[in-house]
Amino acid sequence: MVTLRDVARMAGVSAKTVSRVVNDDPAVHSETRDAILAVIRQLDYVPDHAARMMRAGTSSVVGLMTDVVATTPYSVDIVRGAQDALRRDGRTLLIANTEGDRVLEREYWRMFRAHKVSGVIYATMYHRPLDLGEPEFARTIVLANCFSPKGDCPAIVPDDELGGYAQAAHLLRLGHRRIGIVSLNPVLRASVLRGAGFRTAFAEFDVPFEPDLERPGFTGPIGEEMIVAYEAALDLLRRPNRPTAIICGNDKIAMQVYGAAASLGLSIPQDLSVMGFDDMTVIAETLRPALTTVGLPYFEIGRRSVEIMAGLPAAPQAERHQPILVPCPLVERDSCRAIA
C-alpha cells in the first residue's frame, strides 16, 4: 500500500506537502507540485479513504435509503441519477434496501452513521407523503419521490398533476373527445394528482369529464395488487360508443390495453390511441406500435437530490421546505394519432 509518506520520501519533501498537492492547496511551488505529481503517478498513489474519513469526521459517501426502489426496474433511475451527480466529484453512493422492513431500516441508519455518510437520500417507490419519525441523524436528509407533510425535509417529487395534464392535453389536441381512463390504484397520490391534471385539461377543451369512462387498472391492497387493466379495457372498448383514446395509469396497463384492443380486432393507433405513463422503455419501446407515454423523471430526481443536498448546510435546519416538482415529459412514439 502506497502512502503519503512513501510519496514524500521519494519526492524528498514532507508528507504535509504531498497532502497539499493532493488537495489542490495553491500554496505549493509549481516545481515542487509537478515533481510530486510525477511521483504520485509513478507509484500510483491513491489517498486512503479510511484515513481521510477518520480525519474529517465525515466521508465522501452519500447514503441512499430506499424501500424497494433500488431493486425494481421502475425506479433504478433514481440510483443512476444520484450516482451520475456524485461521480463528478468522486463521491459515491451507499445503497440500503429496507424492503419496507422497519427493523432493517433502523439497522441501516446505524450503518450510515458508522460510515459517516455526508447525507442521506431517502427514496420511495411510490410518490407519497412520508413520516420519517426521528431518525437520530445529524446530517442532511433529502426525500426523493416522497415528502414530509410537516415540511421538515427538503423533498423532490415528480409533478404528477402536470403529467396527467400532459396525457390528457395531448389527446385532446389530437382531436379526441371520448377518452377512456384505466387508472392506477385510486388511493395512490399519483392517481389523485393526475386525475386533477386530466380535469384541468378537459376543462380547457370544454370536454365534460365522464366518470363512467374511468376504470381502475389494479385491484387489491397496495403491494399485492392485481392488474385487471385487460378486463377494464375490454369493458370500455365494448361500450356502444367506445372511446377513441385511452389514458393509462402506467405502461403495464397500456400493455394490457394493447392486448384487449387486439382481441377485439381494434388496431392501434387507427382505431384507438393509447397513452401510457412511466416511460418504462422495456415496454414502451417494445410494444408495436411503440407507446406514446409520459416519462417519470427518476434520473432527474436522483440527480437533483444530490444537488439539493450539496446546496444545503451539513446539519439539518429547522426551516420549512416545499417539495420541488420535476416535470414529467411527454415522450411521443406511435400509439396516438389525430382523429378527423
Added chain:
Amino acid sequence: MVTLRDVARMAGVSAKTVSRVVNDDPAVHSETRDAILAVIRQLDYVPDHAARMMRAGTSSVVGLMTDVVATTPYSVDIVRGAQDALRRDGRTLLIANTEGDRVLEREYWRMFRAHKVSGVIYATMYHRPLDLGEPEFARTIVLANCFSPKGDCPAIVPDDELGGYAQAAHLLRLGHRRIGIVSLNPVLRASVLRGAGFRTAFAEFDVPFEPDLERPGFTGPIGEEMIVAYEAALDLLRRPNRPTAIICGNDKIAMQVYGAAASLGLSIPQDLSVMGFDDMTVIAETLRPALTTVGLPYFEIGRRSVEIMAGLPAAPQAERHQPILVPCPLVERDSCRAIA
C-alpha cells in the same frame, strides 16, 4: 459522536475491554460484558467504520463493478442478490457503473482501492467472456455473468444451454413438433449455448431441427440493436404449415410475438404456445395470458458471488477456475398448452 472511550469511561473500564465486547471476544467476564452492553445501548454507540478500516487495512465493503447491469431492469437482481448475502454479516456494497467506459473503469478501480474494499464482483450485462487485463488489484475478484477464458478468476454464470434445453423440452413434452424460434442476436454467447440446448432436446424427442423455423429477433450491432421480433413472428406464422409454438430469445421478443399473433387473429395458447426467456416480471406477469418463461437466475448469481468470495483467500491465487453454472428455472404460467 459516541466513541469507545465514552463507553469505557461510563462503564468504568478500559477502551480495550469495550472493544473486546464489541468484537465478541470471549475473554470478557460476563458481568463486565453485560454492563458494557447496557452502556452501549444507552449511548447508542456505533463503531466507527473509518477507524476500523484504518486499523484493519481492509473494509467490510465489497465493490461491484458493472458495465450497465446495476442500472438496467434486466439485471438489477445481481445487485439485490449480492446485497442480500452481504447484509447478513453487516457488510455493504459499493456500486460502480462504468457504462462501458474504460477510463471510468480505471477510475473506479482506484476508488475501490481507496475504499479498501475486501473484494470485487465484476458483473456484466451479457453473459460473455471477459478479459480483465491487469487491474492491479490485490484482492479477490469474482466474475458474475461473465468469465475469463484464461480461467484466472472464479466465475459464475447462468447455464444458458440448460435453459435452452428447458425451453425446448417443455414444449416437446407438451406435444409440439413444429417449433419456431425467434432468437437473440446470434453472436451472443447466450444465443449459441441455448441453440445447443434446443438441439439436444430436439434430438431426444427425435424431432429434426429445422433451421428454416429460426429467425433472429434483433438486428444491428450489440448495444444499438433493433428489435424485429414482430416481423420475424409474422413471417413464421404466415407460413403454410405454421409452427404451433415459438421459443423466444427473451421476454421482449415474446411480447412482440404476442402482438404478431394477435394481429393474425391467433389466440395464445389455443392457437400458439409462446415460451419466453429472462422472466422479466414486468412483462411476463403483465402479458395476457401470463408468459411461461425460463428465469435468468440473477439474484442467485449475485448471492453466490458473495459466497464464493467469502470462501476464497483474500489475495488472488494462481489456480485455474471453471465457471460455475447456475440453472435457469422454468417458470410456468399460461402461454403454453399441450396439443392433441
Added chain:
DNA sequence: ATAGCGCATGTCAACGTTGTCACTTGAGCT
C-alpha cells in the same frame, strides 16, 4: 539594519480502533 511581511514548507498531534504485550488476581498444584 531591521522589523514586518508573505511565501513555501515542515513538525506535531489527533481522529477511533485494535493487536501486542504486560499486568493482576486467584485457583490448583507440589
Added chain:
DNA sequence: AGCTCAAGTGACAACGTTGACATGCGCTAT
C-alpha cells in the same frame, strides 16, 4: 509457602491523513 497457569483486564502504539502552528527564506518599508 512457593510455584505455575489461566482468566480477565489495561497501557500503549500504530494505521494514514490533515489542521494548527512553527520555521526559514527573501523581500520591502522604515
